[in-house]
Amino acid sequence: MSTAAPLDAADPLAHFRERFVGAESDLVYFDGNSLGRPVAATAGRLGAFVRDDWGGRLIRGWDEQWMELPTRLGDDLGRICLGAAPGQTAIGDSTTVWLYKLIRAAVDHVVRTDPARTEIVIDTDNFPTDRYVAEGIAAERGLTLRWIEVETSAGVTADQLREAVGERTALVVLCHVAYRAAWLADAPELTRIAHDAGALVLWDLCHSAGSVPVALDGWDADLAVGCTYKYLNGGPGSPAFGYVNARLQADLTQPIQGWMGHADPFLMGPGYAPAKGMRRFISGTPPILGMVAMQSMLELVEEAGIEAIRAKSVALTSYAVELADTTLPAVTLASPRDPAQRGGHVTLHHDRMRAVTARLWERDVIPDYRDPGGLRIGLSPLSTSFDEVERGLEAVATALRETS
Template identity: 90%
Template structure:
């Protein structure tokens, strides 16, 4: 049954409705259902970028490195940890791409396992893990002579505790999991799956790309070892904005990261003949940080802190639940390919029909922008601070029309 409240009533009662005005283009007629791939720009980011170019870059020039830029990967990482990740200071750094962070932390984890427990020769990963994660794991397994142990999962769900318990054992070096599945939006039970991996003596790496900024994360409380995420989805950093990596403080001195760049050196400007890693999270930084790419991300973090990640999650649940209700009422030929229980669902909804690829193309022509994922999946990504219930209602109506 569709919610008895209309979209207008839901918007009027939404405590976060005013945040929508702070995003470029949010007031237009375009329906944006792809906030889980690329978030709308924060309006304040334009002025912030201009100010940066004119004052910091243009005014301070090379002095900017000494004054702020050199420390920005870790100071911004601390803000991200505090506001979004449930991580104490000194464990998160911003920079590089998601793929590079995945390589560095996966490789560091398996090298540590091989060094301390030579019998641990397996990486456990599921068949519906995000492609980059799977590709990186395949490459590292080939480099290090390791084996991939695959968990076969339902593409409308994700890895369960029972599945992981069956897959891990005395040969497991590392478990790689998505917190929110990119296809189905399955929200993994992170604390329980982390516990299972640890009981087997393995490290675990969480991919937070589809959860950071939309779903509550508590890395320290969950005793997570390693985590990686991007900043251009729910953190609205813009196309190509830098990723982030989290390394639990208890592991920082034990792991050796494989891409030894000058920014991770204990004294970058010593320019010495050998590599001495910096203390703490800084040793996991490699090359020159993408400072420009961090500016827009700062603007979004301020909005997330103002709204509160708990309230953002509540709005996300309300938006996706409304989309599911509308699909049930108006799209009888469509199958829900996401968990129906909102407690098991992240920030997007996937609807399945064999002609969804054509539907997506037609919707784009009409300024209704979802995305498509095989097999036959129309993904509706609803960024909580920039999406209204009216937008959901108009978009779902357009989906029904396009499918007809």
């Protein structure tokens, strides 16, 4: 007898599922933390944009609305998902480019004011792009990386960060939710520890924005970066976002000086003069089509409420852990068992999970695989049902038996 049916019947957010393309199919989608399903309303929104805004207004669209869309939509994102007051968030570029711009701007500022601060603190299981960008900037600027060694089933703790930071620390780079284990960092405490040591902090929100409540202003965060194609359902390659606390904006010089960040973009003068406020952190022409797509999901998140979305996320991941405990005795949990320490996905460990994942994909059950031996179950709260979780875990059990 299904244990999912009563959970779906009692789910106050269940009706949102029908507003996503493909959610009515039998496919089990366990990868919403890598690429969210499209919101059904997005197709009409994009069609109207092509017909009316792009096709109808043509170049006039820049003057009428597109020039301001990166910061206007950034303010919406900040209000709905990030706990950020207006004027601190902008959308555009990729996560990698935002990481480069903000890490480089932060360390240059700190080193200018205190040349002894020559270290970037980052953990060994931080997302690869974060580590690679930090390595490149350290080499470029003659800085040192100080590594925090973490278990792949956990993340950075307060004690570990206290031990790592000090009078040489310029910047700490941390993930709010660990991409592999879903470890949910204690952001307020870790931010305070870094600040007490005299350092700045950059938060990677890629695996939390739209799924886990974020309070950047409340944390007194300095900088943040995140993508919009996971829980924000902006589509493949949709633009990323950057956050710079208002108290820092005038002090930071972003290193990719493009025409859109100029104080007067159409002056076309011989020198660069940065715009005031958050606009100075924009570089090139904004990806308007990608921003159009993500607006539909932002509307759903606002309608449902981020706290209700988090409650559904906790319920889904807890149900997945419960089913794994009872139906997958050979599997170990590679994520925190306490849901208060866990983001929106769960990783299950077994030596055969690579083969299991390949077999599941052939059967329209779509999880992610992450070394070592991790099957990652990403459960996007508004588009995932408890029945989908139950059917997916049954398929995992079958595939494990078949690959033994």
